[in-house]
Amino acid sequence: MYRETQIIESAKTTSPNGGPDAVDDGALVINVGPQHPATHGVLHLVITLQGETIQKIEPHLGYIHRSIEKMCESLSYRQFIYVTSRMDYLSAHINNHGCALCVEKGLQLEVPPRAQVIRVLMDELTRIASHELWWGAMAMDLGAFTPFFYAFRERETINDIMEETCGARLTMNYMVPGGVMYDIHPNFQKRVKDFIQLFTNKIDEYDDLVTGNIIFQNRTQGVGVLTAADAISYGCTGPVARGSGVACDIRKLYPYEVYNKVAFDEIIETAGDSYARYLVRIKELKQSVRIVEQLIDNIPEGDFQAKTKAVLKLPKGEFYSRVETARGEFGVYIVSEGGTTPYRIKFRSPGFSNLSALDHISRGCKIGDLMAIMGTLDLVIPDIDR
């Protein structure tokens, strides 16, 4: 356990040769979080400031640790998927998807084509919803309130669609080993098409309101530059790494379900600053729309779930699966001893690696820049802490 005094003392230690860790005596140490409007959750950052300039950031985690990985060890292969909705709650579908994929890999289960398409549709709708929330929250961090409401206006529509088919709006628990839990609602296709029609125009509206704004561009361009080498060494994935020019889209590199059959582009920006990360996500919205447009009229007939035994048992061995969530690569690693519950489970969450780059890219920035950087890292704290 860290105590406040220890944190302050640890921040004041000066490295002997005055390297980047050197902190002047006039430094001001402030605690941002665990309750702070900009951390969007219980993230605690201990920031050493020289005036307004950031010298050092120490993230302190653990405020929302629920030991999900340990809990999963006592839950059956059907049950543990539901817990993962509570990790990255904005990508709940995609988390469930990753876990279902891993169990299917162990069982060597073939998922019916209809279920595959429904899963991808849900994943992409989730990605749109997640990026919507990120866009609103990012603009709010930079002091513009109104985009938040505009983003929520569209996000609500997706939530309504999800509610109709999955019965829940946030933690859907729709993906199960072998397919999806229920068939899609009869209204699903029509409502998704309506949404896509409405949403395509809205993306341009977002560009008008935020992307083209000169203040916004000044706030984000050249801020928090993450080089490609750093992105790889910190293990950054998703839009954060793609903003630095690293091609890491799991949907392209290790295609799962029907991703190799749909046409979409992997968005890569090379600048590596906050603005590049912002552009990646905004352009990904359009790509997600493209995928949904291609699939929504081509949902094949057939079963929505493969026939499985009531109690699933994975053979002895180790299984790994990865999916691309809205934040990056989400990996599920299961060690099975052959029983009905996993022997050990490890999740590789994208947020944790992305957060680890925060200290490196925000040194020398102003406090105001920190909000621009954290906004584009798109941190979801329960995903980091698990």
Add this chain to the structure above:
Amino acid sequence: MFSLEHITDFIQQWLYATFNPTMALILECVIVMLLVIGLFAVLGLVLVLMERKVAARMQIRLGPNRVGPKGMLQTAADTLKLMMKEGLTPDGADKFLFNLAPFIVMIAAMLIMAPIAFAKGFQIWDINIGVLYVSAVSSVSVIGILMAGWASNNKYSLLGAMRSGAQIVSYELSAGLSIISIVVLSGSLQVSDIIASQQTGWWLFRGHIPAIIAFVIFIIAVTAETNRAPFDLAEAESELTAGFHTEYSGMKFALFFLAEYINIFIVCAIGATLFLGGWMPLHIGHWEGFNQIMDYIPSSLWFLGKTFFLIFLIMWFRWTFPRLRVDQLLSLEWKYLLPISMFNLLLITLIAIMGWHF
């Protein structure tokens, strides 16, 4: 025609006829004080409600709509709540300065009210250096903000206060130069003279493009001076939680809150007075019929209309733009606005000397 001027004149004459001069003056002061306090209360309620309604409209929401008809009494209810809340003083705070700060901010806001002409002949104090007085007194509020930030014993508050100090001191220059350009055009520092000089047309239209530039710079500078978004760095809630008033609660917070809105009203009133002719109706050249119709609208309505238009503009900024960073804020002032307004002042002086304005 009925005018507020008649009422004020009548009251003054009656007071001086009934009492001896000293007594009459004291009574006048008491009446003015009550009026100003009443105006403050009403303005606070109206502006807060207006801000919430404007924000709601822009954010596709309804805004307050439960308390009273169409939510009109929401701010009154909020004020009641704030009055009943405990005014906490944090441990380690400088108690005297901590409690003094909101009053200084409030009193500074009250004092600026003096030379503003609300309608024809309806002015508290027509001092001959009116505009200078306004720019001088409006800088006092920064002392209150610095005091609040320092006395709170909170790092966020301190950072917010330091930002606010740098910001207000910088942007006062541009605001001052814009004000001076109108002083140069009208040839007087007295508010009533400046308004009278706009009888044939508002300075915004008469002073060619330099006057428009001065107006734009004035609006930017006063937005920054009143700590409003996109220049609300002093209370940037996503960075510094609430900046200099993080530790304030209850009525002490309400005073800061009220002072912010009063300051907006005052700077917009000054902008309306200097650039948009104060209570002067809109006259267009030789359109006699049009001009006469405009004259029938009471002067107080003209003044309030122009002021509230500018207030709406400033609220519109707040709900549209992201916030600037602190170094960008200062470089905007020192690298762009200040040189432009200096050059602009030269142009305006040239226009005034050569008599090129309309």
